[in-house]
Amino acid sequence: MDEELCKKAVYSNEYYDLILDYIGGYSMGAPECIQQVDDTYDIGFYRRERAPELNLQDYPYLTIPHCLTPMDMTALEVSGMIRLQNPAALDLQGQGVLVGFVDTGINYEHPAFRNVDGSTRILGIWDQTQMEGPPPNGMVYGAFYGEEEINAALQAEQPQSIVPERDESGHGTFLAGVACGSADTGAEFSGAAPLAHIAVVKCKQAKQYLRDYYFIPDGVECYQENDLMLGLAWLNRFAYERQLPLVVCIGMGGSLGNHTGEEPLSVQCDELGRRRQRAVVVAAGNEANQRHHEKRNVIQGGSEIIELSVEERVRGFQMEMWSTVPEIYQVSVISPTGERFPKTVVYPGSRQAYTFLFEQTRLTVEYAIVGTRNSMQLISLRFENPLAGIWSVEVQGDLVLSGNICCWLPLSAFLSGEVFFLRSSPDTTITMPGMSRVAITAGAYQAVGGSIYPDSGRGFSGLNAVKPDLIAPGVNVTGPVLPDQYELRSGTSISAALTAGACAQMFQWGIVENNMRYLNTAELKNLLIRGAGRDEERVYPSPVYGYGTLNVYDALLRLREL
Incomplete structure (x- = not known):
């Protein structure tokens, strides 16, 4: 494989990116370049001048990448996380667990991602937007920055000259902070798993031909499904190389598709989530009140x-x-x-x-x-x-x-x-990949007062599967922003980040501390559902509330009662 040609194809608008499914047996002819995702999917890159314009006659629907965008617009206490962080109790702060984010990047200089001595808690960043490598192992594009490079940058007068990584949107930085930001007593802030390791994929923006195909306006944040798939595959490989349990948080979503979890990214979430020592958490999206x-x-x-x-x-x-x-x-x-x-x-x-x-x-x-x-x-x-x-x-x-x-x-x-x-329904509005059968899909509610976040995506799935699985705080939650500050934001991506932090706490207790060594997403989901808070006046499972509100402390407490 010609790596220079592949790198050109990844970034050039003159090439189509198509998702090839081995199970589906899609035969699109030989691509100029191919990038393996896993045992099920490849991404093929085809010269547009030799291929028909995108349509559903010449291209199977699922080969054309969907486009996704970030799902956003005192949470730890009501979710039981503070009680688990207490060193006098279980001291569950995510130690020994890797939390990965496939999002808009991370501002690694922020104090929320540093240890007490000032060193980084980030083990690796794959920046897909950097055209000059070296890329991470197994990938043909982007640039990889490891822990040593990030620490060297933090000690330099101009960190960006060593690691030119910046989250222009701030979405990925905010989610990483909510899930596992370091405690900052002065700002009265702490992430759910403040001692967890961090890995980040910064997704590149979608190509212009896909924006044109979906009529997406210029300047709108838009990310290709295939780039998220490759990010997920890399995080899994990165965790294996370091022999760490992995929790993945996906805070992006798209609204097209049949809402049954059939899309390639949803299927990939299923396959990764079934593996031992892996957990996948997805935002339910903010589409309930959009009349779509x-x-x-x-x-x-x-x-x-x-x-x-x-x-x-x-x-x-x-x-x-x-x-x-x-x-x-x-x-x-x-x-x-x-x-x-x-x-x-x-x-x-x-x-x-x-x-x-x-x-x-x-x-x-x-x-x-x-x-x-x-x-x-x-x-x-x-x-x-x-x-x-x-x-x-x-x-x-x-x-x-x-x-x-x-x-x-x-x-x-x-x-x-x-x-x-004109006669819309708020049900079945969870965004892709939130209908993944295995992933933990989190909706949002307001911690103060307990009311549902009005835009929080609703279930059930197109196959009547229970989604969302649960709801977590997602209104006016504090997280890190530039420069070295914190602010309040709302959205289901924030609920997903909090839930990912709770999963890191559970993985520490179960895997790192040898209480349940082989936890996966399905088993973790069952534990969280068992401990979820439920109102006696509501019927569960609910297309709005799922199985109830996240409470990781009660999940562990009830596990001990078995």
Whole structure:
């Protein structure tokens, strides 16, 4: 493999990044470069000039990377973490556990990531944005900075001249601090696992061709699914090399897909989470109140109309309609002026383009069977330059079994204006990869008063699996920001970070201290669910609250009662 060619392909907009699934048997021809993720997935890089434009006829849906963005907009006490940190009690502060973050990077100079003597607690950083290496073992791009280099930088007058790593967004820095930031008595701050080791992947921004495909506005934070997958694979390898148990925190999300955990990143979370001494924690996302999900039931021979409001100056957007495989539907689209896209029966592999005469809106309708583990059918509607107003999508059932149709729109951040369903549902709004069957998916609530965070993504999954698994504090939580300061933020990514810190405490007790040496994500999830706080007036599991509120102290207490 030509490493220079591969490095060029990773960063160049002249190459498509495609996710290749060995189980799915996708055959896309030989790529110019290939990067292995694990035993299931590869990332193939193909020259765009030799390949068709992205569409669902020439490319299986799951080969095109989804785009994700960060999920954010006194927590430790109510979650039972402070009691476990107390040296007079169990002294569980994450010692001997590696906590990894696949996010926007980390500001390694902040005191929240240093030991008492000023040395770093960060064992490694893989910065995917650095085009000049050397990359970490097994990867062909980015730059790796180890503990020795970071310590040398911290002792230098100009640290950035040695380790030029900076988190421009601040999202990754904040999450790392919430999960395992060092105690700072002056600022009255401590992370959940303040003595844990830290490893960080700084993801590079998505290529322009993917931004164009998904109509994502310029300047919006946007990260490719395949880069997160490679980050997850590297963290796993890095932990093995150091013989450390690993907790991974993913605080990013995307809203497209069938919400069953079928996407490659979700599947990878499943596979890693099943391994011993590994835990994966994912944010539930902040989409519950964005009006981007609608569910309908179509009867045999009947029809339903799905209405959506489109604001002025929206450049374009993609709407996805998902249903079970055997069913057959006819679809028609009516513009705000009454012009109609003709009713057409959609079949696997079909693709139709139509330009509305008076609106100059271009509509592309594509149909695909998606998935190798749990196949569903997708009807994708791509609106380019849509006229502002109310658009109607009429769906008629020609062959109906369940009749359940679920529709999703992109994340609000990925839209150039407001687009929403008129009769939306807040349920099944957990973002990808939060529907991973194995990962611990955390929603958010307010520690003071106990009310749910209104935007916290809701379940259940498209297969009716319980998600979120639990909720954790995610409103007005303190975390580190530049320069050497702390501030309050809200969002489910923060709940995921707190939950990841709790998992590090549990791993210290179970693995490092030899109480349960072979814990994995599923077993850890069961322990946390057993100790979760539950209100007697609510029914659990709940699509809003999962199995209850995070309480790691009670999880250990009840384990002793067994």
